[in-house]
Amino acid sequence: MTALTVKGLRQTYDDPYSGEATTAVGDVTFDVGEGEFVSLIGPSGCGKTTVLNVVAGFIQATDGTVEMAGKPVTAPGPERGVVFQDFALFPWMTAEGNVAFGLKMQGVPRSERRTRAREMLRLVGLEGNESKYPHELSGGMRQRAGVARVLATEPAMMLMDEPFASIDAQTRRVLQQEVLRIWEQDRTTVLFVTHDVDEAIFMADRIIVLGGRPSTVEANIVVDLPRPRTWRDVQVDSTFLDLRNELLVRLGVEDGVEAR
Numbered sequence: 001m002t003a004l005t006v007k008g009l010r011q012t013y014d015d016p017y018s019g020e021a022t023t024a025v026g027d028v029t030f031d032v033g034e035g036e037f038v039s040l041i042g043p044s045g046c047g048k049t050t051v052l053n054v055v056a057g058f059i060q061a062t063d064g065t066v067e068m069a070g071k072p073v074t075a076p077g078p079e080r081g082v083v084f085q086d087f088a089l090f091p092w093m094t095a096e097g098n099v100a101f102g103l104k105m106q107g108v109p110r111s112e113r114r115t116r117a118r119e120m121l122r123l124v125g126l127e128g129n130e131s132k133y134p135h136e137l138s139g140g141m142r143q144r145a146g147v148a149r150v151l152a153t154e155p156a157m158m159l160m161d162e163p164f165a166s167i168d169a170q171t172r173r174v175l176q177q178e179v180l181r182i183w184e185q186d187r188t189t190v191l192f193v194t195h196d197v198d199e200a201i202f203m204a205d206r207i208i209v210l211g212g213r214p215s216t217v218e219a220n221i222v223v224d225l226p227r228p229r230t231w232r233d234v235q236v237d238s239t240f241l242d243l244r245n246e247l248l249v250r251l252g253v254e255d256g257v258e259a260r
């Protein structure tokens with residue numbers, strides 16, 4: 001079953017200084033199957049965040065359509081949970097308060113909110129940190145809390161915009177594995193924006209490559225790696241290395257041979 005259909009998406013921005021219109025996203029068409037994990041990759045400025053923002057309902061596309069389960073997307077909705085790069089936690093709320101907040105918005109009773117928030121924090125490895133405020137948590141822990149807050153609301157689809165970009169390389173690998181471990185339990189549909197080739201491959205069932213100006217879908221690549229995945233296994237897997245090579249060449253990062 002198709003969970004998300006993006007058809008002929010075009011996005012034009014008006015430059016407030018020059019007054020001229022720039023077409024950032026030209027004509028982007030792709031779909032995401034139910035329970036599928038799809039990475040969206042492409043060079044900086046190609047419109048990845050724009051596409052995600054349209055799917056989230058934060059902005060209206062200049063042209064084209066976005067449908068979720070056959071219904072047009074025109075505004076944000078609880079069935080789409082968004083995880084941002086900068087954690088987006090409320091500094092005045094504890095970890096538990098932050099996770100419970102989304103549930104409060106959904107009208108979940110207080111007692112249930114507490115139980116579910118605690119359960120989610122345990123799931124992301126934050127047990128024992130429930131009453132800490134964001135400034136008392138490390139970057140990796142804050143991002144775990146951010147993921148827990150979205151997971152707690154049980155969205156049909158998770159939209160993730162470079163969620164680990166501001167986290168150190170080592171913690172990032174741990175979090176990538178953690179998010180996959182959690183995802184494997186319920187297989188929520190995921191659209192995952194990243195500029196990191198390794199991350200795009202490691203996480204996804206399929207990779208959509210955006211490119212060109214204005215951007216279009218340049219490639220749609222199936223990631224044929226077994227799950228569950230760990231970095232220890234994946235980093236030496238020839239399928240991973242070949243795919244990494246192909247993507248680095250496509251993105252113009254390295255020439256194919258040296259990329260290995």
Ligand SMILES: Nc1ncnc2c1ncn2[C@@H]1O[C@H](COP(=O)(O)OP(=O)(O)OP(=O)(O)O)[C@@H](O)[C@H]1O
Nearest residue numbers: 013014024042043044045046047048049050051195
């Ligand atoms: N609100 C806006 N107003 C004007 N131009 C915008 C706006 N948002 C994005 N753009 C422009 O649209 C283009 C695509 O931006 P977008 O952030 O979607 O790309 P991206 O692929 O996510 O980039 P990055 O990888 O650097 O985060 C860029 O040229 C950007 O300057």
